[in-house]
Amino acid sequence: MGMTTQNLPDRLRHRVKRLGEMIGLGVKLASPDGERIFSLVEQFRRQAEPSGLDQLVGEMRDLDAGTRMQLSRAYGGFADLSNAAEDSYRIESIRSKADPHGLGSLFESHGNDGALFDALLKLKVVLVFTAHPTESKDVGHRQLVCELASRLAGDGGDLDQDQNLRSMAQELLLLERMPDSSKNVSQEIAEVVSDFRNMIPAILKIAAVLRQKLLSLGESLGRTVPAQYRPIRLALWPGVDADGNDRVTPPFFAETVKSLRAGYSRLIWSGSNSSSRVMPIPTTACR
Amino acid sequence: MIRDRLQGTINNSGDAFASADEFLAELRALVELGQDGVEWLVAAVEQFGFHLAYPHARQHAKVYEASISAALAEAFPDSPSYSSLDERDRVELLMRLLGQQQAWRMLPSDNPEVERFRIMRECNQRSPGTANTIIIAGNRGASDFLAVLIHALRAGWSAADGLQIVPLSETVDDLQSFVQTIDTILDLRLEAFLGPLMVGYSDSGKLDGVIAARVAIYRCLVDLAAMFKRRGIRRPLYHGSGGSPGRAGEEIHLRISTEPRGVVDGCYINTIQGEARQPFRDADIAVRSLERISAAVLRATMPNGQVVELDQAWDALAHHTGTAYTQLVRSPRFTEFLRQFIPAEVLREFGRRISSRPMARIRTSLSVDNLRAIPWNFGWIITRLSVPVWYGLGTAWQVLDAETKEAIRRSYRQGQPFAVNLVNLIEKVLGTTVPGIAKMFGQMWVEDRELVDLFLTPILDELEKAKAAILDIRGSEAILDNNQRLRESIQVRNRYAAVLACLLAITVQKWRQLEVATVLDEKQHQKEIETEMNVAVTITQGIAQFVRCHG
Numbered sequence: 001m002g003m004t005t006q007n008l009p010d011r012l013r014h015r016v017k018r019l020g021e022m023i024g025l026g027v028k029l030a031s032p033d034g035e036r037i038f039s040l041v042e043q044f045r046r047q048a049e050p051s052g053l054d055q056l057v058g059e060m061r062d063l064d065a066g067t068r069m070q071l072s073r074a075y076g077g078f079a080d081l082s083n084a085a086e087d088s089y090r091i092e093s094i095r096s097k098a099d100p101h102g103l104g105s106l107f108e109s110h111g112n113d114g115a116l117f118d119a120l121l122k123l124k125v126v127l128v129f130t131a132h133p134t135e136s137k138d139v140g141h142r143q144l145v146c147e148l149a150s151r152l153a154g155d156g157g158d159l160d161q162d163q164n165l166r167s168m169a170q171e172l173l174l175l176e177r178m179p180d181s182s183k184n185v186s187q188e189i190a191e192v193v194s195d196f197r198n199m200i201p202a203i204l205k206i207a208a209v210l211r212q213k214l215l216s217l218g219e220s221l222g223r224t225v226p227a228q229y230r231p232i233r234l235a236l237w238p239g240v241d242a243d244g245n246d247r248v249t250p251p252f253f254a255e256t257v258k259s260l261r262a263g264y265s266r267l268i269w270s271g272s273n274s275s276s277r278v279m280p281i282p283t284t285a286c287r
Numbered sequence: 288m289i290r291d292r293l294q295g296t297i298n299n300s301g302d303a304f305a306s307a308d309e310f311l312a313e314l315r316a317l318v319e320l321g322q323d324g325v326e327w328l329v330a331a332v333e334q335f336g337f338h339l340a341y342p343h344a345r346q347h348a349k350v351y352e353a354s355i356s357a358a359l360a361e362a363f364p365d366s367p368s369y370s371s372l373d374e375r376d377r378v379e380l381l382m383r384l385l386g387q388q389q390a391w392r393m394l395p396s397d398n399p400e401v402e403r404f405r406i407m408r409e410c411n412q413r414s415p416g417t418a419n420t421i422i423i424a425g426n427r428g429a430s431d432f433l434a435v436l437i438h439a440l441r442a443g444w445s446a447a448d449g450l451q452i453v454p455l456s457e458t459v460d461d462l463q464s465f466v467q468t469i470d471t472i473l474d475l476r477l478e479a480f481l482g483p484l485m486v487g488y489s490d491s492g493k494l495d496g497v498i499a500a501r502v503a504i505y506r507c508l509v510d511l512a513a514m515f516k517r518r519g520i521r522r523p524l525y526h527g528s529g530g531s532p533g534r535a536g537e538e539i540h541l542r543i544s545t546e547p548r549g550v551v552d553g554c555y556i557n558t559i560q561g562e563a564r565q566p567f568r569d570a571d572i573a574v575r576s577l578e579r580i581s582a583a584v585l586r587a588t589m590p591n592g593q594v595v596e597l598d599q600a601w602d603a604l605a606h607h608t609g610t611a612y613t614q615l616v617r618s619p620r621f622t623e624f625l626r627q628f629i630p631a632e633v634l635r636e637f638g639r640r641i642s643s644r645p646m647a648r649i650r651t652s653l654s655v656d657n658l659r660a661i662p663w664n665f666g667w668i669i670t671r672l673s674v675p676v677w678y679g680l681g682t683a684w685q686v687l688d689a690e691t692k693e694a695i696r697r698s699y700r701q702g703q704p705f706a707v708n709l710v711n712l713i714e715k716v717l718g719t720t721v722p723g724i725a726k727m728f729g730q731m732w733v734e735d736r737e738l739v740d741l742f743l744t745p746i747l748d749e750l751e752k753a754k755a756a757i758l759d760i761r762g763s764e765a766i767l768d769n770n771q772r773l774r775e776s777i778q779v780r781n782r783y784a785a786v787l788a789c790l791l792a793i794t795v796q797k798w799r800q801l802e803v804a805t806v807l808d809e810k811q812h813q814k815e816i817e818t819e820m821n822v823a824v825t826i827t828q829g830i831a832q833f834v835r836c837h838g
Contacts, residue, residue, distance in 0.1 A: 048785045050723040076829030119588040122553025202573035234340035250403040257410045
């Protein structure tokens with residue numbers, strides 16, 4: 001399977017092509033009639049034109065449910081990996097370019113501006129993440145996609161030789177994305193909290209930049225800066241039974257508060273004790 | 288030892304830290320002693336204290352209304368029912384109750400909403416500020432706010448506890464009267480309980496169409512800014528947006544740049560739901576996203592000499608667009624059409640597995656009022672029409688006079704931020720529509736051909752008119768001709784999504800046939816139905832990945 005366009009950069013195009021090859025391999029490995037499924041995947045992809053949908057439907061009509069399931073997993077898996085590759089490429093682009101919407105350009109254009117100092121003093125950004133227990137379901141799938149995309153980034157991973165990579169490709173095609181009813185509230189919330197792990201260093205980094213600017217402006221303008229400065233905060237929105245998730249009952253709310261505190265404490269403690277002295281942050285696009 | 292005390296703090300046992308400051312002091316002492324690797328922890332505790340995030344509870348106003356109504360009926364069986372009173376009488380009655388502590392006791396102590404507030408209070412007493420915020424969805428007037436407050440007082444909350452009741456206005460009608468609602472709450476001198484003011488993009492977009500909703504929110508914010516100035520008060524604005532274009536899913540910093548002057552005063556609160564989480568999942572992208580949001584809030588807060596106000600012509604456009612949209616979705620047989628045209632059964636199952644909430648407030652009905660905004664938008668995305676974002680624009684453009692149209696074009700040309708953002712959003716969505724897929728679903732799923740003629744054919748006609756209107760506003764030749772990379776990316780993704788759409792069309796059709804089939808072996812039949820549904824949900828997940836949107 002391949003996804004090419006004239007306007008896509010070569011590096012991204014190369015990665016997506018490799019991911020397509022990997023999905024193709026996964027399709028062949030995932031079932032005894034993998035070769036047949038793979039040829040159908042290729043056939044339908046080539047045939048898919050907006051004006052020819054009737055013909056496509058005609059050719060698909062007699063496919064059994066098992067074949068349709070394998071086809072949809074192949075295309076869906078390719079979409080997952082392509083998205084991860086695009087995100088990964090975007091991160092690399094972000095690293096290499098200055099941002100006209102960022103703080104650097106704002107600070108540059110406002111110099112020692114008293115208005116900027118006042119705005120910095122007032123700054124309070126609160127991002128309210130929904131934290132429904134059901135959102136923890138997809139974690140296993142996302143991690144697999146993330147790892148696969150990461151392994152295939154650049155020139156890493158040899159599809160023909162790497163047995164582990166082949167197994168992962170196969171697993172992606174077989175993974176069931178069903179609710180896991182075995183988890184309790186604490187486990188679900190802990191997963192949602194761990195989802196925030198990349199937010200902690202990001203917030204600390206931006207808060208430090210903002211505070212530094214505030215201090216330097218305060219010094220040059222002769223203005224006082226408060227000892228405590230928390231410009232960016234996080235909140236959670238677990239919803240409530242009648243207007244949200246049936247499971248978000250009053251006791252659930254109390255459990256959320258407790259789980260949040262415990263999950264977060266474990267996060268920051270493990271971060272400070274890790275050998276690298278920083279949080280273990282994945283370097284790819286996925287969490 | 289510090290670790291043990293931290294564990295004790297979590298469990299509320301043993302030698303717990305009395306406060307985050309105490310924890311911080313011990314960590315700083317370690318730094319002074321030369322302990323390596325503690326700086327990161329110090330920075331984290333300085334920024335977050337003991338809580339990375341604070342939960343905001345949310346409940347619908349109707350729940351409190353029903354609770355008050357039931358309690359009053361029990362206490363005063365001979366009086367007119369609470370639900371029969373108008374807003375003014377409700378406010379007067381609730382204010383009387385508010386002044387009598389004994390009267391709160393008419394709410395039984397095991398009332399679930401009183402219980403919720405009691406638990407919030409316990410959490411908040413242990414760590415002040417951690418569980419003091421409740422959002423009132425569907426807040427229509429000051430009486431809704433008062434009904435919530437009485438439940439909170441019954442649970443033991445007082446003004447000194449810092450309770451923050453957040454009224455959420457989420458329909459065009461309610462947005463238009465939101466300032467009056469807040470004015471009334473302030474006139475009643477209840478500002479101690481009034482938290483941030485929330486505007487919702489999801490239900491307003493679902494009920495009135497995105498164009499009417501976005502203009503209504505903009506005007507509501509202008510009115511709130513004027514009220515803040517008049518009263519000499521401030522309240523932060525809380526924006527309830529989602530992940531899809533129908534729920535204001537564009538990048539947050541872009542939306543901040545479109546806010547009317549005087550609204551953003553250093554503070555910006557925004558929900559991050561669905562696909563909107565994506566910019567925060569990787570550390571580098573999270574840094575960039577936070578930087579952009581912070582910079583946008585700072586820019587919006589600082590005095591700006593050049594302010595281009597939104598021309599009144601946009602109100603006329605919103606009015607005509609909203610009228611056409613509501614006429615469509617409230618047509619007598621529209622729900623019947625919708626039930627067949629969007630794969631409702633699949634969305635329900637998809638929601639059960641993936642989504643955060645049930646698909647509909649009342650599970651048997653698929654009306655525009657009852658279906659939640661997420662599946663509403665997702666359903667239209669799956670059909671590749673995204674109707675809520677653009678429907679009505681084409682009709683409105685034909686109705687507006689030349690002068691109004693020119694004023695709208697001028698807003699775009701002059702770079703009025705709101706106008707540019709909205710036009711770009713609509714154009715992007717129009718660029719993703721695939722009429723061929725919608726026609727295929729109509730042909731294979733809608734059994735009553737009259738419904739296709741009544742609804743799908745006019746929708747497809749309106750789509751072409753909307754495209755023409757956008758090109759006229761932008762002074763351009765083709766949709767997305769100013770963004771070739773995006774255009775090609777959509778075309779390539781659409782190719783794969785089209786294969787999945789064909790698979791979905793067949794699978795839903797087979798599932799529906801099985802559902803009504805007469806069978807001998809019921810067990811085997813159920814298994815076949817489940818298998819088909821499993822396939823349909825997997826296909827739907829794949830389509831969502833290709834269009835990068837779950838609603």
